[in-house]
Amino acid sequence: MTDTTPHQPLAAERRAHILSALHNDGAVRISQLTDDLGVATVTLRRDLAQLEKEGVLRRVHGGAVAGTNTPAPATRDDETQTGSIAVLVPSLAYYWPGVVRGMETAGRRLGYKMLLRGASYELQDERPVLERLVANGDVRGLVVAPNTDTAHAADVMSWLSDCPVPSVLVERDAVPGAGGIPRESVTTDHALGALLAARHLATLGHRKVGLILSRHSPTSRKIAGGWQTACEELALTPADHFEQTLPDRTSPDFSDVVNATLDSALATGVTALLVHSDPEAMAFVDLALTRGISVPDDLSIIAYDDEVAQLFTPALTAVSPPRASVGEAAVELLARRIAEPDRPVHRVQLSPRLNVRASTAAPRS
Template sequence: MATDASPAEDQAAAADAAGRLPDERRNRLVDLLRRRGIMRVHDLATELAVSAITIRRDITLLAEEGVIRRVRGGATLTEPPEPASAREPAEPPGQAAASLTVGMVVPSLDYYYPDVIRGVREAAAAAGVRVVLRGATYQVADERRQLASLIDSVGVDGLLVAPTTESDEGEELVRWLQTAGVPVVLIERAAAVGPYREAMESVVSDHALGAAMAVRHLATFGHRRVGLITTITSPTTPHVRAGWRLACEELGLETDGTPQARTVDRRDPGWARALDDVLDACLASGTRALLVHSDPEAISLVERCQDRGIRVPGDLAVVTYDDEVAELCDPPLTAIRPPKTDIGRAAFALLLERLHDPGRPAHRVVVGPQLIVRHSSS
């Protein structure tokens, strides 16, 4: 079956083919396990002078045949190893049971994801696992390059990744991840692959629930129209809009004529015009409450309100989504706070469970956000 391969994988495969035949390599792999008892993927790859992904594929094949069995981070024989006297000299204590290495690729290192990273690192430190972090740029080519490097050059045992999934390129990246040869857990993304749309392992915030919580909060102050601003580039936007719509329908709020803007973000030259258009629509429709994704856009909105003499929250109540810098605003913004640190902890735990038990069913974990009430909505 044909699969997509990175240039690094193609080079590794060519090197393997130029060397020993697969059967010969696998025989040597089994022989190493017979003499040493247990070995990690990285050590086997070094001994056999092939890529880590090649070793993982060999382990998968040999495990299916019942010759060996997978263990955390490596493999061992299904039968007892040879007596110690017949083995090669023992490795230094702890080397064979060295900690796992997990690769992590996120689209930003300075917004939203630092707390996710912190959660992963805290959980990994407690488990004695090394984490190798890479930052991407919401570009599929950059994400795939970073991921291929972690697999081929670092030899990671598993991946935690927040990939681009929406475009055709993103869908291709997800398919490539499914065949990467290491366990993968998606962070703040969900995907299904294959002809039967099988779920990939994932941990996500319930952004739709968070948006609905914001609408319900604003409705408690008597607001019958709750407007919405989301940016067109954010992968969170569809979930926020879905939750907003659900809550408006549930509460019977007015949506006809209520601003429901999909805008550029605040860094775009068109942001100032889009912002004034939204505020004009609020005044024209009598909308006195807004849910805004995300914090920088919400803070910019409040500043523009001040320029135009619109009082927050007196004339316009505002709730933001993300709670990265919401409390720095004047007034401090009521916010929906996704469970970012808990997302990181849960994603690491899911990956560790997959490494312990490769045959377990795929899990999808959904974690609820919090409403943080400050001064901009009351």
């Protein structure tokens, strides 16, 4: 008798499939895993819970995103190592894992070992961390995302200028160093991301829109600049530009501020919002739906970052920075600088894209 029962993947196979999806997309969705693997949802939830305990991933609504300990694909034993590149980013949780994965991909391809350190947005002076990294004898260069809003920011930039190994800034403007020489950098054109969002809303017929920003984020300032220019060019909110900065999500008044912002938006006739970043956008949708405000019929919402926006219900239209490509480009740029110390300073800017999903629609007549 022929066995026609569908093959049920073993735990190791499920794990390998989940890890592959995390490396390729930075996120997994339970519904997609169910279709791909043909196993029960409860089994997949247990798998994700176990992987979260190991630090491999972080569970979110509807699935999971890569964690701080997501293992890199195996490398060949015969790969030639040409030294190390040290990386200092402000977080190993949100946004930055995608950038780091791109760095690791480029590092493996170019034969560099990656030394990764996570600081925090609260760290005032990154110089001691950078000094410890450079003290490792085989470090050939640095990829750094410094905090540009502290009293020590200028000192950190001066230290990078005087450092015996070259450096590349990632997702930070090329702040002039000693003598006004611009720093080599790779950034996302976040102003363009805001333009893409505004253009999408204008095409749908929205005329009065609002911008919601995260406090203390270097990205927010760039989004705000691009959004203001785009709204003026597209005749969106020409009379009274609606803009709100939110407190940190851990703040006790976060929900109250979101609710008050929804009140202000609806009272002034706003029909669409661009919200930075994904968790803040999801909070707006949750509170709106709780209050009986339909998304997108009453209020269209675009998230900025697209880290987990596609996993939400409804799936959020989102501006997606090319995180992995930014990381790859930063390591590639540094490798060129190591190989050619006298080449001109390069300041690379990559374009984001807009992923249209279920949270935006034409406004009600």
